[in-house]
Amino acid sequence: MPLSLPQLFSFSSSAPRYAGISTPSTFCDRFVEPEKGTSDASGMLGEGGEGEGEKVFDYVICGGGTAGCVLASRLSEDPSLRILLIEAGESDQKLLFSRIPAGWPNLFKTPADYAPTTIPQPSLRNRTLYQPRGKMLGGCSAMNAQCVQWCAPGDYDLWEKKGATGWGWTNLEPYFRKAEGFVPDASQPGIGSDRGTEGVWKSRHPGEAATNEITKAFVETGPKVGVPHNPDLNRATNTSGITRFQAHIDARGQRSSTSAAYLPSSVYTRPNLCILTRTTVERLVLSSDGTKCVGVVLAQEKDPKKGRFVARASRDVILSLGSFGSPQLLQCSGIGPRATLEKAGVECVVENDGVGEGLKDHVLAGVFFEVRKGSSWEWVKDPVKTLPSLIRWLTTGTGPLSSNMAEAAAFLRSSDVSPTGDVVVKRAKEGERSGADLEIITAPVWYLNHTLTPPPNTSGDYFTMASTVLHPHSSGSVKISSGSVWDMPLIDPGYLKDPRDVEVLLAGLRLIRRMSTTSPLSSYLLKPTSPSMTPEEFATATDEQLLEHATETAETIYHPMGSCKIGPRDEGGAIDPSLRVYGLSNVRVCDASVFPDTVSGHPVAAVIAVAEKFADMLKAEVLESKGARL
Numbered sequence: 001m002p003l004s005l006p007q008l009f010s011f012s013s014s015a016p017r018y019a020g021i022s023t024p025s026t027f028c029d030r031f032v033e034p035e036k037g038t039s040d041a042s043g044m045l046g047e048g049g050e051g052e053g054e055k056v057f058d059y060v061i062c063g064g065g066t067a068g069c070v071l072a073s074r075l076s077e078d079p080s081l082r083i084l085l086i087e088a089g090e091s092d093q094k095l096l097f098s099r100i101p102a103g104w105p106n107l108f109k110t111p112a113d114y115a116p117t118t119i120p121q122p123s124l125r126n127r128t129l130y131q132p133r134g135k136m137l138g139g140c141s142a143m144n145a146q147c148v149q150w151c152a153p154g155d156y157d158l159w160e161k162k163g164a165t166g167w168g169w170t171n172l173e174p175y176f177r178k179a180e181g182f183v184p185d186a187s188q189p190g191i192g193s194d195r196g197t198e199g200v201w202k203s204r205h206p207g208e209a210a211t212n213e214i215t216k217a218f219v220e221t222g223p224k225v226g227v228p229h230n231p232d233l234n235r236a237t238n239t240s241g242i243t244r245f246q247a248h249i250d251a252r253g254q255r256s257s258t259s260a261a262y263l264p265s266s267v268y269t270r271p272n273l274c275i276l277t278r279t280t281v282e283r284l285v286l287s288s289d290g291t292k293c294v295g296v297v298l299a300q301e302k303d304p305k306k307g308r309f310v311a312r313a314s315r316d317v318i319l320s321l322g323s324f325g326s327p328q329l330l331q332c333s334g335i336g337p338r339a340t341l342e343k344a345g346v347e348c349v350v351e352n353d354g355v356g357e358g359l360k361d362h363v364l365a366g367v368f369f370e371v372r373k374g375s376s377w378e379w380v381k382d383p384v385k386t387l388p389s390l391i392r393w394l395t396t397g398t399g400p401l402s403s404n405m406a407e408a409a410a411f412l413r414s415s416d417v418s419p420t421g422d423v424v425v426k427r428a429k430e431g432e433r434s435g436a437d438l439e440i441i442t443a444p445v446w447y448l449n450h451t452l453t454p455p456p457n458t459s460g461d462y463f464t465m466a467s468t469v470l471h472p473h474s475s476g477s478v479k480i481s482s483g484s485v486w487d488m489p490l491i492d493p494g495y496l497k498d499p500r501d502v503e504v505l506l507a508g509l510r511l512i513r514r515m516s517t518t519s520p521l522s523s524y525l526l527k528p529t530s531p532s533m534t535p536e537e538f539a540t541a542t543d544e545q546l547l548e549h550a551t552e553t554a555e556t557i558y559h560p561m562g563s564c565k566i567g568p569r570d571e572g573g574a575i576d577p578s579l580r581v582y583g584l585s586n587v588r589v590c591d592a593s594v595f596p597d598t599v600s601g602h603p604v605a606a607v608i609a610v611a612e613k614f615a616d617m618l619k620a621e622v623l624e625s626k627g628a629r630l
């Protein structure tokens, strides 16, 4: 039985936000349905124009995550373009834990999380590490910690030097600004004065009531150990220092995911935009000569008997499936390194050695302190104790639940950290990166193993400080384990493979050790619980002890990137600067996987800026082709 159309939509007509989506737009009722009894619809595709009962979209966007929502919104601004956005998960707007800024850790290992793990990491005692990944509209922008950082201009200039022509800071800066609708906070005068205010993606300083007292003490302690205070990291002139984060939270105190920001009812009701949720893109269908993608195979369930659908693209198929999903779909479709594909039993149609190679991620190692009773926000993990704050948030959008939890951090260069942990900021030498390569991130809760491993004393209060490597020399890969997108790929970020990364991590741990004995922060800390030491033992902990703890506990800070990077083909690039996959004329990639190299901080703003710029590039191509037809 072919699926009925309402089944293609995850929203009931009673869900007001998506009422427009639940009434299919004219383009959505024209899917090619598989012949009775077949599960493979690819044979139904011709390479010509529209067939009986089919509708061709101009752009098919695979993945309604961070970048996908931006692209769908911007491209559908042109009413002459027919846009299809396909997302495997449901709407983030249905999930309270996504909308409450402090709620995101509650999404871990739920149906809104793919929850893959890495392959064993030799430098981390062969541990396999959990990697949270949003499976919903908005993708990871709907489950992340909401820290907003433009990162260092030099990061993007380096991208350009590495062959990503047109993706330097001067090219991207207008798009950071275009995307952002910064909401000034009365308690933080001057912050954000230089920022985009007209954009749909809302950001703000969370303000006093949404900031824990230990966080404030952490920020005050920075200058005492040599880390300058920087109240606004998002100024091109200075992107380092110790700071309280700005976050993508709107004026109502709710998360501004790209789904919430870019797909409001005025957008999702556009007749030229069709959004399919709970729909997985299984495969790209290539033309018989293997140079072009003619459509994508869609499924709502893994069971092949449950039917498959095909959507066709007359212009481009855009992959915005994230750093794991985009290389995975390409490889499952026969596009990638020959050896990887053959090992997984997939015929290599387009050989492209860059697909899935060069994955990098930011790795962190935390120190988890027991703190003075009542000072942390450990209680937000208890539903009963949280009730008054929940009522406050629901009625006013303020209070502790409007905290993004990752409230403050220090960004610096590891070479400025002395063996004692004191910092002396020096000018970057010629040829060195000027941006930070080290972050000390904090949370006013126990955050060991993403909060999933509870503290030994469950009635205690805790504070986390974690050393984070921002520009790892180590890299790895994403490789399919089979030809099915339903099987998780083999993810290998190669954490700490390169000893230079270990040095950066260690510098951060020394700084944490130093800060823990410096007031006002020290006045809150009782003792480190992980590593389990007395304050005196921790204050004199050796590098060996710090590293032993790090290899036992290090985790991702959730920033995989670069697995389909822009760059010259002979230097490991998978796509060219127009984001076109080498070897195919109309397959584009736009998400964190295209980053040619790491950024000096949290990447979501950069993903959005890249998507904004790419949308303009596509619109320019449309205009050009229309001009050519006149």
Ligand SMILES: Cc1cc2nc3c(=O)[nH]c(=O)nc-3n(C[C@H](O)[C@H](O)[C@H](O)COP(=O)(O)OP(=O)(O)OC[C@H]3O[C@@H](n4cnc5c(N)ncnc54)[C@H](O)[C@@H]3O)c2cc1C
Pocket: 062, 063, 064, 065, 066, 067, 068, 086, 087, 088, 089, 132, 133, 134, 135, 136, 137, 138, 139, 140, 141, 143, 144, 145, 146, 147, 148, 149, 279, 280, 281, 282, 320, 321, 322, 323, 325, 329, 406, 485, 557, 558, 559, 560, 590, 591, 592, 593, 601, 602, 603, 604, 605, 607
């Ligand atoms: C827990 C967590 C905390 C983070 N904190 C921060 C932070 O504070 N600040 C920051 O800047 N960054 C943060 N990040 C990172 C940042 O959110 C991501 O780098 C960014 O959102 C990635 O965007 P993307 O478009 O590349 O991928 P995603 O947003 O992951 O989008 C990919 C989309 O594709 C969909 N998809 C995948 N496969 C298929 C398929 N086969 N068919 C259909 N759909 C599919 C997914 O469901 C998803 O919606 C965090 C990430 C996580 C997970």
